[in-house]
Amino acid sequence: MPTVSITVNGELRSAEVEGRTLLVHFLRDHLRLTGTHVGCDTSQCGACTVHVDGVAIKSCSALAVACDGASVTTIEGLAVADQLHPMQQAFHENHGLQCGFCTPGMIMSAIDMVRRNGHDLDEHTIRTQLDGNICRCTGYHNIVRAVQAGAAAMRER
Amino acid sequence: MHAPATSTRIGQPVPRKEDLRLITGKGRYTDDMNLDGQAYAVMVRSPHAHALIRSIDSAEAQAVPGVLAVLTGFDFIEDKLNPIPNKTFSMHPAEMPLINFDGTPAFNVSDYPLPADKARFVGEAIAMVVAETIAAAKDGADRVVIDYEPLPCVTYTVDAASPDAVRVRDEHDNICIDAQVGDAEATAAAFRSAAHVARIKTWVPRVAGSPMEPRAAVGDFDAKTGRYTIYTCSGSTLRLRRDIAIVLNVPEPHVRLVIRDVGGNFGTRGAIFPEQPLVGWAARRVGRPVKWTSERSEALLSDYQGRDLAVEAELALDKDGTFLAIRGSNVGNLGSHTGNFSMVQKGVEIMSSIYRMPTAHFRARAVLSHTAPTRPYRSSGRPEVIFVMERLIDLAARESGLDRVELRRRNLILEAELPYKNPFGMVYDSGAYHKVMERTLELADWRGFAERKAEARKRGKYRGIGVANYVDTATGIPREKAELTVHANGSVDVVIGTVSNGQGHETSFAQLINEWLGVPIDKVRLITGDTDIVTVGGGTHSGRGMRLGSIVIWHASNKIIERGKQVVGLLLQKSPGEIAFSNGLFVAAVGGQSMTLSEVAGAVTSRTDLPPELRGPLMAECDETINDAGFPYGCHVSEVEIDPDLGNVEIIRHTTVDDVGRAVNPLIIHGQTHGGIAQGVGQALLEHCFYDASSGQLLSGSFMDYAMPRADVLPFFTTEISEVPSTTHPLGMRPAGEGGTTPALGVVINAIVDALSDFGVTHMEMPATPERIWRAIRGKPQRSRIVPDAVEQQISLT
Numbered sequence: 038m039p040t041v042s043i044t045v046n047g048e049l050r051s052a053e054v055e056g057r058t059l060l061v062h063f064l065r066d067h068l069r070l071t072g073t074h075v076g077c078d079t080s081q082c083g084a085c086t087v088h089v090d091g092v093a094i095k096s097c098s099a100l101a102v103a104c105d106g107a108s109v110t111t112i113e114g115l116a117v118a119d120q121l122h123p124m125q126q127a128f129h130e131n132h133g134l135q136c137g138f139c140t141p142g143m144i145m146s147a148i149d150m151v152r153r154n155g156h157d158l159d160e161h162t163i164r165t166q167l168d169g170n171i172c173r174c175t176g177y178h179n180i181v182r183a184v185q186a187g188a189a190a191m192r193e194r
Numbered sequence: 195m196h197a198p199a200t201s202t203r204i205g206q207p208v209p210r211k212e213d214l215r216l217i218t219g220k221g222r223y224t225d226d227m228n229l230d231g232q233a234y235a236v237m238v239r240s241p242h243a244h245a246l247i248r249s250i251d252s253a254e255a256q257a258v259p260g261v262l263a264v265l266t267g268f269d270f271i272e273d274k275l276n277p278i279p280n281k282t283f284s285m286h287p288a289e290m291p292l293i294n295f296d297g298t299p300a301f302n303v304s305d306y307p308l309p310a311d312k313a314r315f316v317g318e319a320i321a322m323v324v325a326e327t328i329a330a331a332k333d334g335a336d337r338v339v340i341d342y343e344p345l346p347c348v349t350y351t352v353d354a355a356s357p358d359a360v361r362v363r364d365e366h367d368n369i370c371i372d373a374q375v376g377d378a379e380a381t382a383a384a385f386r387s388a389a390h391v392a393r394i395k396t397w398v399p400r401v402a403g404s405p406m407e408p409r410a411a412v413g414d415f416d417a418k419t420g421r422y423t424i425y426t427c428s429g430s431t432l433r434l435r436r437d438i439a440i441v442l443n444v445p446e447p448h449v450r451l452v453i454r455d456v457g458g459n460f461g462t463r464g465a466i467f468p469e470q471p472l473v474g475w476a477a478r479r480v481g482r483p484v485k486w487t488s489e490r491s492e493a494l495l496s497d498y499q500g501r502d503l504a505v506e507a508e509l510a511l512d513k514d515g516t517f518l519a520i521r522g523s524n525v526g527n528l529g530s531h532t533g534n535f536s537m538v539q540k541g542v543e544i545m546s547s548i549y550r551m552p553t554a555h556f557r558a559r560a561v562l563s564h565t566a567p568t569r570p571y572r573s574s575g576r577p578e579v580i581f582v583m584e585r586l587i588d589l590a591a592r593e594s595g596l597d598r599v600e601l602r603r604r605n606l607i608l609e610a611e612l613p614y615k616n617p618f619g620m621v622y623d624s625g626a627y628h629k630v631m632e633r634t635l636e637l638a639d640w641r642g643f644a645e646r647k648a649e650a651r652k653r654g655k656y657r658g659i660g661v662a663n664y665v666d667t668a669t670g671i672p673r674e675k676a677e678l679t680v681h682a683n684g685s686v687d688v689v690i691g692t693v694s695n696g697q698g699h700e701t702s703f704a705q706l707i708n709e710w711l712g713v714p715i716d717k718v719r720l721i722t723g724d725t726d727i728v729t730v731g732g733g734t735h736s737g738r739g740m741r742l743g744s745i746v747i748w749h750a751s752n753k754i755i756e757r758g759k760q761v762v763g764l765l766l767q768k769s770p771g772e773i774a775f776s777n778g779l780f781v782a783a784v785g786g787q788s789m790t791l792s793e794v795a796g797a798v799t800s801r802t803d804l805p806p807e808l809r810g811p812l813m814a815e816c817d818e819t820i821n822d823a824g825f826p827y828g829c830h831v832s833e834v835e836i837d838p839d840l841g842n843v844e845i846i847r848h849t850t851v852d853d854v855g856r857a858v859n860p861l862i863i864h865g866q867t868h869g870g871i872a873q874g875v876g877q878a879l880l881e882h883c884f885y886d887a888s889s890g891q892l893l894s895g896s897f898m899d900y901a902m903p904r905a906d907v908l909p910f911f912t913t914e915i916s917e918v919p920s921t922t923h924p925l926g927m928r929p930a931g932e933g934g935t936t937p938a939l940g941v942v943i944n945a946i947v948d949a950l951s952d953f954g955v956t957h958m959e960m961p962a963t964p965e966r967i968w969r970a971i972r973g974k975p976q977r978s979r980i981v982p983d984a985v986e987q988q989i990s991l992t
Binding site for chain 1: 209210212213214216217218219220221223225226228329404405406407408455456457458460489490491695696697698861862864865866868869870871872873896897898902903904905906908910911934
C-alpha cells in the first residue's frame with residue numbers, strides 16, 4: 038500500500054492507504070477529522086469541501102495519493118486558538134445553519150469564493166457560485182446573508 | 195434583518211448555542227462515531243421491483259478477504275427475530291379517526307428488515323455483508339448471488355388502486371384502507387343547489403426528503419449483559435428503542451439507543467428503519483461493533499419517501515361565491531409497506547382549510563405499490579390538500595368570474611367564529627385569519643402587481659402572482675416528560691424526551707429556563723437522545739418539540755420555584771407565601787432578605803437542619819399527556835416570472851405571514867420558514883422520485899437526477915411572524931416548523947398558472963418543469979416524460 042504525506046491544518050500527517058482511498062476518507066477515517074462530511078458520492082452536494090493548497094476542492098473527488106505533498110485545510114483548521122474565522126462567525130451570527138451537516142462545506146466554499154471574487158459579493162454571485170453546495174434546512178436565505186457578511190468581515194481580518 | 199437580541203429570554207432572536215460545535219467541525223453525527231474493533235456493513239439491495247427470492251448463495255462472498263459474515267432474511271428468521279412493527283394511524287384524540295367503510299379492520303402487515311420471501315421494491319435490502327473494511331464489504335456484496343424470479347409490478351398510485359392491479363402482498367389486495375368521511379347526503383344536496391362548481395384531478399408526486407446527512411447506524415452488543423447499544427440518527431428516542439427491542443426480540447431495557455447530532459430529518463427518519471436493528475444483530479453475530487452508513491444513491495432508493503397523493507375534488511359555490519361543500523377522493527401511495535396512513539388521515543381532515551365549509555364528503559384510500567415505503571414528510575398530508583384547496587379556489591374564481599382574493603375574503607373563517615369545527619370534525623382554536631391574509635397581501639404589494647406584470651411583459655417575460663392560506667394540524671405522540679436539576683454552581687440540567695434534528699433545541703429550550711428560572715442560557719445543559727438517561731418522551735415530529743417541551747419544562751420550573759420558596763421561607767423564618775421569585779432570586783416580601791436559586795440548590799444538598807422532605811437535590815419533573823392539537827396557520831404570496839421561450843420559472847418574491855402563537859426564538863422560526871419554503875418550492879418546481887412504470891426502476895437515483903433546490907433557484911424571502919395566542923396551549927404557542935412548506939406548493943403553482951393565464955392555462959401539474967410549462971404555453975398536453983400519458987389520463991378516482 039502506498040504511503041501518503043499530507044500537511045493537514047499545518048501538521049504533516051503520513052499514513053499507508055489503499056490506492057483507492059479518497060481524500061475525504063483519508064481525513065475522516067485515518068486522521069479522524071470528522072468535520073468534513075460525505076453527503077452525496079457524486080460531487081453534487083459539496084459537504085466534503087476542503088482547501089488543497091489554498092483552493093477549494095470536493096474531497097470526495099480526489100484520491101489521497103493525488104494529494105501527496107499537498108497542504109490541506111479542513112473546517113477544523115480554520116479557527117485560530119479560540120478565535121473563529123470571520124466566515125464561521127458570520128454563519129453563527131446570521132443563523133446560516135440548522136442541522137449543520139452541510140455547514141463545513143459551505144464555509145470552506147464561501148472562503149474560496151472570497152479568494153476568487155474579493156470581499157464585496159453580491160447576491161447573484163453568491164447564489165450562482167454556491168450551486169455546488171446543497172443545503173436542505175435553510176432555504177439558503179441566511180447562508181447567502183452569512184457569506185455576504187463573512188466576506189466583508191474577512192477584509193478586516 | 196432582525197434586530198439583535200437584547201436578552202436571552204422568550205421572544206428574543208438569540209444566536210444558537212449548538213452552532214459553535216457545528217461550525218468548527220466538532221458535530222457528532224452518527225458516521226462520526228467509531229468504536230474499537232468496529233466492522234462495516236454493506237447492504238445488498240434488490241435490483242427488481244417485485245421478485246421471488248429463490249435462493250441466496252453467499253459462498254463466494256464469504257471467501258473475499260476481510261469478509262466476516264453474510265447475513266440474510268433466512269438467518270434473521272432462524273435467529274427468531276421479529277418483523278418491523280407499524281403504527282398505521284395517529285390515535286391522537288384530536289385527530290379524525292379513519293375506518294374502513296365496510297367496518298373491516300384496515301390491512302396492516304409487518305415486514306422483515308431483510309425479507310426472505312420476496313423483494314417488493316427496487317433498493318430493498320435483501321442481504322447484509324459485514325467485513326473488516328467498507329471496501330471489503332463492498333467487494334463481498336458484489337459476490338452475493340441472489341437467484342430472483344422477477345414478477346410484474348405496479349408503481350403509480352392510481353394503477354395500484356385498481357382491482358386487477360398486481361398485488362404487493364399475496365394475502366390482500368393493495369387497498370389497505372378505504373374510508374368515507376363527512377356527510378355524503380348533505381354534500382350531494384349542496385352540490386345540487388350550487389351555482390358554480392370547480393373541479394380538479396391532480397397528482398401530488400412523490401419526493402425524497404433527503405436530509406443532507408445520509409442515514410447511518412452503529413451497533414454494539416455486550417455478550418456478558420446481553421445488551422445492545424445502537425447509535426443512530428432519528429427523530430425519536432423511546433419509540434425507536436421500543437421498536438428496535440421488538441425486532442431484536444429482547445426486553446426494552448436490553449437496548450440502549452444513543453442519538454447525538456442529527457443532520458436533518460423532515461420525517462424521513464421519524465420511524466425505525468431496517469438497518470437500525472440490523473447493525474445490532476450483526477454486532478451480536480460477529481462479536482464486534484458494526485457500522486452502516488448509507489450512500490446517497492442508497493438513500494434515494496431506500497429512505498422513507500414522502501407525498502404521492504392522487505386527488506379528485508370538487509368545490510361547490512353559490513352565485514355569490516360562498517362555499518357550500520367540498521367532496522372528492524384521495525388515494526395515497528404507501529409504497530411497499532403498510533407503514534403509515536397519515537397522508538389520507540391528516541391529508542383529508544383539513545381538506546377545507548380555514549374556510550367556512552358547511553359540509554363535505556371524501557373517500558380516502560391508502561394503497562400498496564412496488565416502490566419504496568412512504569412516511570410522513572414535512573407537514574405530512576397537509577401540503578397536498580392545501581395545494582388542492584387553493585387550486586380549487588383559483589379555479590372557482592376563473593369559473594365564476596369572481597376575484598380570487600375576494601373569494602378568499604368571503605369564505606375565510608372570522609375571528610368571532612372561532613373555535614370552529616370543520617366538516618371533518620377538526621376544531622380550530624383561535625387565529626386572525628383575515629388579518630394575516632391582508633397583512634401578507636400588503637407585504638407582498640399585491641396591489642402593485644399589475645404594474646410589475648406590465649413591466650415584465652415589456653421584457654418579454656410573463657409574471658404571475660398567487661396567494662394561499664393554510665392551516666396545520668399538530669398532534670403526534672401526546673406524552674412528554676422533562677426533568678430539571680438545579681446545581682449549586684448555578685447550572686441547570688434539562689433531561690427531555692424530544693430530540694433536535696437541527697431545530698436548535700439547545701438554544702430555544704435554554705431560553706425557556708432563562709425566562710422562568712433566571713439561569714443564563716450558557717448554564718443550561720440540554721440532555722436528550724440517550725435512553726439510559728431519558729425515560730419518557732415522544733421525540734420530534736408533528737410540531738411537538740417546543741409545543742409539548744415548553745409545557746413540561748414550564749411545569750417542572752414552577753415545581754422548582756415552589757420548593758425553593760419553602761426552603762427559603764424556612765431558612766429566613768418566613769412563610770413560603772411571603773417569598774417572591776424572579777430572575778433567579780428568592781426575595782422575602784418583608785425584610786427584603788434574599789437567596790439565589792444556586793444558593794438554594796446548595797442548601798438542600800448540604801444543610802442538615804432542613805426537614806427530610808426538603809432535603810436532597812433541587813430537582814423536579816413533569817410527565818404529562820397533552821391531548822390538545824395545535825393549529826398553526828398563515829398565508830403565503832408568491833410572485834414568479836416565466837420565460838416563454840424556455841419555460842423557465844424564476845421566483846421573484848415569496849412573502850409569508852405565519853402565526854406561531856408566541857415566538858420563543860424568532861431567528862430560529864424565520865429559519866424554519868425559509869427552509870420550509872425551499873422544500874415546498876422544490877416540490878412545486880423540481881423534485882420528483884421518478885419510477886419507471888413498467889420496470890419499477892427508480893430513475894432519479896442520485897443528486898445528478900433528483901433535482902434538489904440550490905441557492906440559485908430561490909430568492910430572499912420576506913417572512914413575518916404573527917402572534918395570536920393559541921387557546922389550546924397554556925403558553926399560547928403554535929408549532930413553527932411546517933408552515934413554510936404547507937402552502938408553498940399551492941401558492942407557487944397558483945402564481946405559475948396566473949402567469950400563464952393569457953395562454954389559457956388553468957392548471958399545472960407538479961413539478962412545473964420548464965418542459966411542462968413550455969408545452970402548456972404552446973397548447974400541448976402537459977404530459978411529459980415526468981408523468982406518463984397513461985397516468986395522467988387515468989386520474990379518475992370515484
